[in-house]
Amino acid sequence: TGTAEHQGMAKNTNMRWRLPLMCLLWEGAMIVLFGVFVRFGAEADAHWEEEKREMNLTSDMENDFYFRYPSFQDVHVMIFVGFGFLMTFLKRYGFGAVGFNFLLAAFGIQWALLMQGWFHSFKDGKILIGVENLINADFCVGSVCIAFGAILGKTSPIQLLVMTLFQVTLFSVNEYILLNLLHVKDAGGSMTIHTFGAYFGLTVTRILYRPNLEQSKDKQGSVYHSDLFAMIGTLYLWMYWPSFNSAISDHGDAQHRSAINTYCSLAACVLTTMAFSSMLQKKGKLDMVHIQNATLAGGVAVGTSAEMMLTPYGSLIVGSISGIVSTLGYVYFTPFLESRLHIQDTCGIHNLHAMPGLIGGIVGAITAAAATEDVYGKEGFIKAFDFTGVYQTRTPNIQGGFQAAGIVVSLLMAFAGGAIVGGILKLPIWGEAAAENCFEDGIYWEVPEDEESDVYHMHNPDKPASP
Amino acid sequence: TGTAEHQGMAKNTNMRWRLPLMCLLWEGAMIVLFGVFVRFGAEADAHWEEEKREMNLTSDMENDFYFRYPSFQDVHVMIFVGFGFLMTFLKRYGFGAVGFNFLLAAFGIQWALLMQGWFHSFKDGKILIGVENLINADFCVGSVCIAFGAILGKTSPIQLLVMTLFQVTLFSVNEYILLNLLHVKDAGGSMTIHTFGAYFGLTVTRILYRPNLEQSKDKQGSVYHSDLFAMIGTLYLWMYWPSFNSAISDHGDAQHRSAINTYCSLAACVLTTMAFSSMLQKKGKLDMVHIQNATLAGGVAVGTSAEMMLTPYGSLIVGSISGIVSTLGYVYFTPFLESRLHIQDTCGIHNLHAMPGLIGGIVGAITAAAATEDVYGKEGFIKAFDFTGVYQTRTPNIQGGFQAAGIVVSLLMAFAGGAIVGGILKLPIWGEAAAENCFEDGIYWEVPEDEESDVYHMHNPDKPASP
Amino acid sequence: TGTAEHQGMAKNTNMRWRLPLMCLLWEGAMIVLFGVFVRFGAEADAHWEEEKREMNLTSDMENDFYFRYPSFQDVHVMIFVGFGFLMTFLKRYGFGAVGFNFLLAAFGIQWALLMQGWFHSFKDGKILIGVENLINADFCVGSVCIAFGAILGKTSPIQLLVMTLFQVTLFSVNEYILLNLLHVKDAGGSMTIHTFGAYFGLTVTRILYRPNLEQSKDKQGSVYHSDLFAMIGTLYLWMYWPSFNSAISDHGDAQHRSAINTYCSLAACVLTTMAFSSMLQKKGKLDMVHIQNATLAGGVAVGTSAEMMLTPYGSLIVGSISGIVSTLGYVYFTPFLESRLHIQDTCGIHNLHAMPGLIGGIVGAITAAAATEDVYGKEGFIKAFDFTGVYQTRTPNIQGGFQAAGIVVSLLMAFAGGAIVGGILKLPIWGEAAAENCFEDGIYWEVPEDEESDVYHMHNPDKPASP
16 A cells, blocks of 8 residues: 555645544534524424414324334435445445445535525524424435445545535525425435436536546455445345335325335336346346446336326336336446546446436326326325415426426536536545545545455465564 | 356356346236236325325324334335345355345235235225235245245246245235134234245255255355354344334234334343353354344244233243254254255254244244133233134134144145245256355356455465456 | 464353353243233233223324334344444454344343333332333443443453343442432433443443453454444444434424434534544544544433433534544543553443543533523423422422432442442453453354365465365
8 A cells, every 4th residue: 555655645635634624614614503593393392382282283193203203214324324335335445435425424414404494494584493304404415425426436525525515505406496496296306316416426527537547447346245235235225215205205195105106116126127137248147236226226216206196007117117227327328428428437326316317307297297186186186296375276287397397407407516516626625536546445544454464364374474 | 266157057057038038027017917906005095185084084193104114114124134134144145145135025025915915905906005015015025035045045046036926926825824714813924924934945945955065065154254244134133023023913002012022032032042052062152153043033933922912921931942942953953954854954944934933823822822801801802813703703712723723724835835836946947056056156146356366466465466 | 263262261261051051040030020020011911902992092103102113123223233233343353242242132121121110110010011111121231232342352241141230230220310319311311321331331341451451452453344344333323323312202392302403413423523533643544443433422422411402503512522522532542541540441432432421411411400491381391301290399400400410320330330240240250261362253152164264265366275
């Protein structure tokens, strides 16, 4: 690692003052802003006893906490263990994958509570938070974790924090446009989280293009056990995705339905992923990269429509298609994107989030446009699409059009935002590593010093250990 | 791996067309059958608003989703992470353990939704599904994961899919006989899941007996970190087993009671397992195989009786006994089964599922037979055993007899079904590996190519890395 | 390992009869005591149908099971996977970390159900248990897991069982004094679990001081993958801590509030930990020890006050401070404690539990003292602090004083109890390993025999494998 550190020095990757300063200043800002703005919502405030009586609630069970807390915890696991471990597949970047994901998500959720709070939970000068805000903050950060997947191994922790600050801000603006101005439905975030997050990250990695990245090519692969660590991330994302897509749906049948649709879509996605993974290999062997990633596309692709009456077989179809598209993406698109468009996408988020996210947006638009009072029931129809107040006169067709518009807005926000933020991250002040030191934990982390020699000596029975 | 691949060729383990074809055809069939048959149940349908009013429900909380969804997610984790990682203990079969478990479970839950749906949720030509169906589908697949444990490392993914198709079918028939015809209680599935699944798998592995399996003996052991991966599976199964046994019990006290009984049984099981693991070793050292597996026997053994008034001390007794039986099984029975009965049981499912499953069935029969109105209360007694309608006149003794009959039926179904399915899997068309290539991921998976040389060079400070 | 075993023999670490005897005798005692004392509480008993009618409950949802079971499962994961894997960071003590934690926790929860039951759930000669008892048993065992962190790698499993027996007993006494006699609030256990558990463990490790521990210094570090295993523990503790602090709070707003406060505190803690970890390193690199541990201090430090009106920004402040204190502790205090006070603290529990626990107690006292009817509402104020019955006249100031007294009592109990138990554990009959064999699984576990040679040969392409 002598060479590595020498090179690191050359690019000055020393974080000693920059990282602490940024963390402490930002946390200080969070404290001040939370102090000024953030308070407990009615259901988390000690005044709730009185509130309950006023609202004629007879049971503590009516507190939103009990409707959403189990889903919240599942989503929380997806963000921190799911995304964190999914990215540990690289042989020498496990600390960075789990650790930087931890850092950016912990910062991001604070900033997201503020940004989303100003847009959605602002009353009398205060942001009133409850469990739904926590879920939404996790969702917002999910889009940053996705973008992180594209630049994994190539940026400094400071760059990640800067990206998080901007991306959370833009996410909240985009979300506000979609949900409030366009009155679009997107409970599982196919558009707001996946499409936006993925194209944002792909634009950033395009701007940060590193022509000499093949210098660290030997570290871009996995080892046997790093692939197993990554499977922990995969499975937690896969298992808890029904909670993700149903977490903020309406109470009752909508949450129930979202979970079922997502369960079905994901199950189908595994089969088509396995099929294409084997088919596209001369010897018919399965590729862990596909299993780790493309099996999840089914969750992304029903993000918008899961709470609608997509029906179980509709979900199977969507899941099947997205598994195929995603696996094809890993085999054909990713190399193309890198060689022709100079988009270096470490985790292949284009295949796991961008394309399935687009599918999800389109499926959502179609499902909304096809909705009828017959299928939903009179009341269910109004409730499902919230066709009340100024939206009373919206028809399914118009709603479908607005859903489609939501995709376009998300794409535009992602490209524009990604270009600007990519430009900022290109400034030579953030301590990024040289190309030959990418995908290497030793640059930003204390890596167990004695491993090499130690393991070697432990494993070599013929050679006495030297001090 | 040159030799390995050569041999693999000899047996033609190439999955390139067979696996994709099977996955795609079956997924296609699922889509058609779901399209014809599967719809949302009332609580997941958008018409629920109207339904709610008709049923006089005042709160969305009354939706079954909120009674069962947290348990469902725990069960889901058990099936995919629990069983998947439990089987990663082999040094070179981690991809197969986690990956094939993922494949067969994802297929199995779809087929189980249909099979169980036709038997239990069929109304006016449609299968109406809700969260309870998702749990039951996971349960059904659990029995396949158990059987997979017996043949782990010795079959091709195609064989696993074929087995899953048949086993899910037979499981559903057996379950129907027990629950509907015999009116047996088995909420945690000691009989339907564990006894049936384990003896089915043991019969299959008997039929698939490989006389030359010692050729891959060097790969049948674990390495240090593979044992730690397996402990992830163990702990998730252990921790979430109270959810498994209570997931489909009646609302209220029955779910509550099931969780407590299971918690107690599992705690006791850990102590007796540790005791016997140490005692049966000359040097008194603990064996990870026992800790990874026998500690779970307590959950299996209260599967039938957990929702009954087994009482906490009854649970401790059952858990203690099953830990002892299971550990003794690993030390004495497994070698005996292999050498005398030619039953090669990779994960020792005879010790973890078969014997504890039988104990569970018997304990359930005894607990049912011993039930009194005094212990359960007049209403509780009727509710606990569902002694209504045509079963109004059943006495505890008769119920105990039917419970015992349920064990016998499960065994017969397992032996007969396992023999037939084993025969089908013996056909030389499924691409199974040669004996010397068993327990080796390289046959069906792309394994990180550079690992050997890479790790070697990384660990050998004295030798420069050669290209 | 020849030498290791020789030395082990010299100290007679053979567990063959001692460990089984202790496990079986104690499990037998549990069965007898459970048989005499433990019964299902009303909500888990089959009589609940009648109870429900008497209490005028209209829905099964009112069963406490549905208010607390999801949190219970999260806490369960923290105890077994969280603490278990957090301690796997040592390169050769993963089996002991996960396995002994499993053993002591499984025993401890049974004994805790009895001890806490006698103090809190005893009616007409019976202990009546429900889901809240399960949570409290897990909590109690949590304090033992904490203490285990101080002596990790240096004790035999028998010593751990002895310690668990005594510590659970003392914990229950201390808890009774605090909650019942002093009428102190401590839902997340800053005082009862963390302060008590940590200072108890530190006192024990002080008594068991090993002057020659540097003989096993080579095994006190981590390797790359052991650090990733430890991160599984870290993340599960971090993610589920909101459930930990809210699990036994009052239904409704109190549980809701506890979760939000904890979420905020933990998020802030990650940022200050990262900041100080980088700042205190010459090259500004992050240290996995800090990330694995100090990031959790924020959960400990809001343990007492999370259910109070601490407010989100108050939580950010507490979390920020505790991250800083904890990281400083790892860099400066731990070496000091070892060299000057002869306190060998393997996992650094002084930094993760002791100091943050004290902060938590103090913050709780201040938050209680600062409470006003204005902030809580008239009813909320009474409910939050349970100022009813004989405590009707307590003022916030007096409550603050009692809270402070709770810290002092916990410390005294920990020091006194730790000294006595440490003395008992020092007896030369428990089979502890020699200093040079500490932190080595091979003493008490069957470690995969062939690993060394196997891995070596697998990795050495130039050398043919010898038998």
